[in-house]
Amino acid sequence: AQSVSQHNHHVILSEAASLELGCNYSYGGTVNLFWYVQYPGQHLQLLLKYFSGDPLVKGIKGFEAEFIKSKFSFNLRKPSVQWSDTAEYFCAVKGSSNTGKLIFGQGTTLQVKP
Amino acid sequence: EAGVTQSPTHLIKTRGQQATLRCSPISGHTSVYWYQQALGLGLQFLLWYDEGEERNRGNFPPRFSGRQFPNYSSELNVNALELEDSALYLCASSLYTSGSGGEQYFGPGTRLTVT
Numbered sequence: 001a002q003s004v005s006q007h008n009h010h011v012i013l014s015e016a017a018s019l020e021l022g023c024n025y026s027y028g029g030t031v032n033l034f035w036y037v038q039y040p041g042q043h044l045q046l047l048l049k050y051f052s053g054d055p056l057v058k059g060i061k062g063f064e065a066e067f068i069k070s071k072f073s074f075n076l077r078k079p080s081v082q083w084s085d086t087a088e089y090f091c092a093v094k095g096s097s098n099t100g101k102l103i104f105g106q107g108t109t110l111q112v113k114p
Numbered sequence: 115e116a117g118v119t120q121s122p123t124h125l126i127k128t129r130g131q132q133a134t135l136r137c138s139p140i141s142g143h144t145s146v147y148w149y150q151q152a153l154g155l156g157l158q159f160l161l162w163y164d165e166g167e168e169r170n171r172g173n174f175p176p177r178f179s180g181r182q183f184p185n186y187s188s189e190l191n192v193n194a195l196e197l198e199d200s201a202l203y204l205c206a207s208s209l210y211t212s213g214s215g216g217e218q219y220f221g222p223g224t225r226l227t228v229t
Contacts, residue, residue, distance in 0.1 A: 036220070042222075043204075043220050043221060043222040043223065044220040045220075046218075046219065049217050092157075099169075099170045100145065100159075100162035100169055100170050101159040101172065102157075102159060102206075102218060103159070104156055105156070107156065
């Protein structure tokens with residue numbers, strides 16, 4: 001069965017620290033990969049996406065993610081976090097068959113201390 | 115450009131009743147998706163509509179149904195409500211693309227509480 005695993009459920013960092021959130025997926029074919037963010041009191045927003053090409057993708061607000069096909073991973077990174085990055089982060093996968101379905105990880109809550 | 119909108123924001127129903135949730139997609143988007151975000155279960159895919167047709171449904175019982183109107187807005191109906199249906203219901207929209215492309219944009223959700 002297709003699945004997405006986010007290893008860190010709750011991460012606490014100080015401002016200016018570097019961030020890496022892990023995401024691994026289980027799917028036996030071509031995938032599209034996404035990271036979504038949900039800031040407190042706001043709705044889910046697309047942070048970045050990978051469809052094809054350069055496996056290092058850049059998103060909004062200084063975030064980037066690297067697709068490593070051999071490891072079935074799509075980890076999210078940011079060199080220096082800010083207090084405003086406090087949010088819940090979701091990794092999601094869509095398979096190549098046209099089901100329309102996004103499979104989400106359980107989410108990682110990031111708390112950035114000022 | 116207006117994003118995905120959903121109504122109502124909150125809905126309180128009694129067990130056994132029916133609930134109707136509404137969604138308006140981003141202008142130009144023809145696909146609408148419904149997801150359930152229940153406590154402890156994460157985001158689960160419910161339904162996908164495009165051009166008025168149901169294209170796919172997730173692992174939910176038939177009492178979860180919906181439709182898409184000619185203006186591409188959509189309605190999710192949940193019949194015979196059960197306590198475990200209490201959740202945040204999210205609607206998303208995208209441009210329809212063949213294959214696997216087409217990122218989904220989410221609305222703010224409807225919080226359904228079943229008592």
